[in-house]
Amino acid sequence: MQRLAPLMEEPMDQEEQERGGRSIRTKSWKKWIKTQLQSMIIHKKPDAKVLLSVLGCPLFPVPPLSKMSLQQVSSSAQYIIQHFAAATGCKKLERGIKNTFVTGKITMTMMNDLSGSATVNASPVSHKGCFVMWQMLPEKWLIELVGGGHKISAGSDGEIAWRYTPWLGDHAAKGAIRPLRRTLQGLDPLTISSVFSSAQFVGEKEINGKDCFVLKLSTDQTDLTRRSDSTAEMIKHVAFGYFSQKSGLLLCLEDSSLTRIQTPGSLPTYWETSMSSWMEDYRAIEGSEVVIAHSGRTDVLISRFGETLKGGISVTRMEERWTIDDVAFDVPGLSIDCFIPPKEMKMDFHHQDGPNTFPELLDERQKL
Numbered sequence: 205m206q207r208l209a210p211l212m213e214e215p216m217d218q219e220e221q222e223r224g225g226r227s228i229r230t231k232s233w234k235k236w237i238k239t240q241l242q243s244m245i246i247h248k249k250p251d252a253k254v255l256l257s258v259l260g261c262p263l264f265p266v267p268p269l270s271k272m273s274l275q276q277v278s279s280s281a282q283y284i285i286q287h288f289a290a291a292t293g294c295k296k297l298e299r300g301i302k303n304t305f306v307t308g309k310i311t312m313t314m315m316n317d318l319s320g321s322a323t324v325n326a327s328p329v330s331h332k333g334c335f336v337m338w339q340m341l342p343e344k345w346l347i348e349l350v351g352g353g354h355k356i357s358a359g360s361d362g363e364i365a366w367r368y369t370p371w372l373g374d375h376a377a378k379g380a381i382r383p384l385r386r387t388l389q390g391l392d393p394l395t396i397s398s399v400f401s402s403a404q405f406v407g408e409k410e411i412n413g414k415d416c417f418v419l420k421l422s423t424d425q426t427d428l429t430r431r432s433d434s435t436a437e438m439i440k441h442v443a444f445g446y447f448s449q450k451s452g453l454l455l456c457l458e459d460s461s462l463t464r465i466q467t468p469g470s471l472p473t474y475w476e477t478s479m480s481s482w483m484e485d486y487r488a489i490e491g492s493e494v495v496i497a498h499s500g501r502t503d504v505l506i507s508r509f510g511e512t513l514k515g516g517i518s519v520t521r522m523e524e525r526w527t528i529d530d531v532a533f534d535v536p537g538l539s540i541d542c543f544i545p546p547k548e549m550k551m552d553f554h555h556q557d558g559p560n561t562f563p564e565l566l567d568e569r570q571k572l
Contacts, residue, residue, distance in 0.1 A: 252331050252352020253371060255312040258504055259524045260349050261358035261367055262479070263382040265423045265441040265459050268343075268398035280405035284417045285397050287452035292393035292486075293493040301494075303340040305532040306391065310335065312351055315521035337384075338535075339392065344543045345384055358384070361543045374546045379431040390454055390483035390497025391528065400445050409446060411456045412482070416446040437464040453495075457481045473510035479503070489531045499527045 289295060313330045333351025346359035358367040365377040383395050390396075403419035410416065423431075423441040432438045443459035458480045466472040483497035504522040 251314045251329075252312075252354050253369075255314055255331060255522060255524075256349070256351055256354055256356050256369070258477070258506070259310075259312055259502065259522060260351070260356050261347055262385045263365060263377060264385045264388055264399065265382070265443045265461070266399060266402075266421045266427075267380045267382045268395055269401055280417075281403045281419050282401055284405065284419060284447050284452075285401050288400075288447055288454060289393065289397050291452035292495045293488070294393040294397050296493055297394040301533045303338065303533070303535055303538045304392070305530075305535045305538075306335075306337040306339075306528065307530045308335050308337075308526055308528045309333070310349070310351060310524055310526045313523045315523070335386075337386070338538060338542060339387065340538060340540065340543065343381055343383070344540065345387070346543055347384060347386070359543055359545060360384075361540070361545055364545050366545045368546075376545075379427045385459075385479075388454075388457060389481045389500055389502070389526075390486065393494065393496065396445075396454055403445065406444075408449070411446045411448075414455060415449045416455060417449055419445045419447065421445075435465060435467050437466075438462075439464055451486075453483070453486050454497075455483060457483070471511045473508060473512055476505075476507040476509075478505045478507075489533075492533065494533075496528065496531065499525075501525050 310333045311330050312333065313328050315328050331352035333349060335347055335349040337345065337347040339345040341362075343360060343362040346357070348355065348357045354370055356367065356369045358365070360366070360381060362381060365381055366374060367377070368374050383392075383399065387395050388399065400419050400421065403421045406418050406420045408415060409418050421443045423438075428438045428441065439462040441459065441461040443457070445454055446456035446458075447453065448455050458478070460476065460478040463475045463477075464472050465475060479502060481500055481502040483500045485498040485500075486495055487498060488495050502524045504524075506520045506522075508518040509516070
């Protein structure tokens with residue numbers, strides 16, 4: 205069974221297929237992605253694997269609520285989410301939109317070791333890329349992303365979240381079915397509302413000169429155990445959302461995970477990964493009342509420490525800047541069959557040995 209074929213053309217309904225026509229959106233999207241892919245998959249960069257493994261398709265720490273009502277207010281968090289839902293037109297998404305199509309561009313940058321004993325790269329190299337994403341309900345999604353001469357893909361059918369990379373092939377994620385983190389970066393108001401409705405209100409904080417309410421989410425111990433194995437123990441994974449008190453919009457998203465790595469006969473090493481995203485350019489999608497963030501920045505700090513490291517703590521910094529080019533709702537012809545994972549994912553899902561969210565994260569971190 206081969207991996208899922210890339211979605212290289214937008215689905216068409218039966219009427220369009222019978223008359224052999226294509227919508228203007230299909231033509232413009234095919235031209236856009238063809239141009240982007242031709243310009244991106246040319247020179248493969250050695251550090252692009254690490255950037256794509258960490259920044260490309262990470263999952264959010266916690267799953268969305270199975271059932272959510274934007275009318276219910278029984279906590280401070282739900283009051284804050286109601287404000288956010290009103291500001292972003294979330295009720296329209298809840299009422300009738302069946303699927304979403306998104307295209308965007310990214311620029312990823314790797315910085316050298318930031319520890320006291322190392323020298324920071326004075327002129328880091330940036331890798332430009334692009335992505336295409338399809339979504340049907342929060343738990344069904346598919347993304348293809350190109351950057352640094354490589355193309356990766358990831359998806360979820362609501363039962364299994366999986367990812368494909370050229371260097372590891374297809375592999376499934378452990379733990380609960382969680383949404384793609386990229387959708388929570390101001391891109392999917394409905395998923396943001398669903399995820400943070402169960403959050404804990406922990407106070408207020410100023411973000412870029414704006415007063416914000418702070419909501420906290422933590423992965424429960426059961427899921428942490430499911431995402432661990434014999435050599436890698438996930439100790440914690442928490443997330444914070446910073447919602448503007450004035451506009452109600454999500455201005456900043458942070459999450460941090462701590463993993464303990466120990467192979468037989470060796471001392472443990474600890475990996476702490478912190479991701480911080482700042483959302484910008486909130487505006488309505490053309491022809492819609494739904495408001496999303498059309499650009500932003502994500503910073504990642506990966507810290508490695510333990511008795512085995514002679515130089516002390518090793519810290520590596522990565523950065524991604526992104527812009528959203530196009531968003532469309534209710535794309536004709538998109539069905540649940542588009543989100544079916546490779547067959548081997550069904551068979552191997554309960555036998556995966558990779559730690560953390562996806563196994564190559566730790567494999568690539570060894571090179572940092």
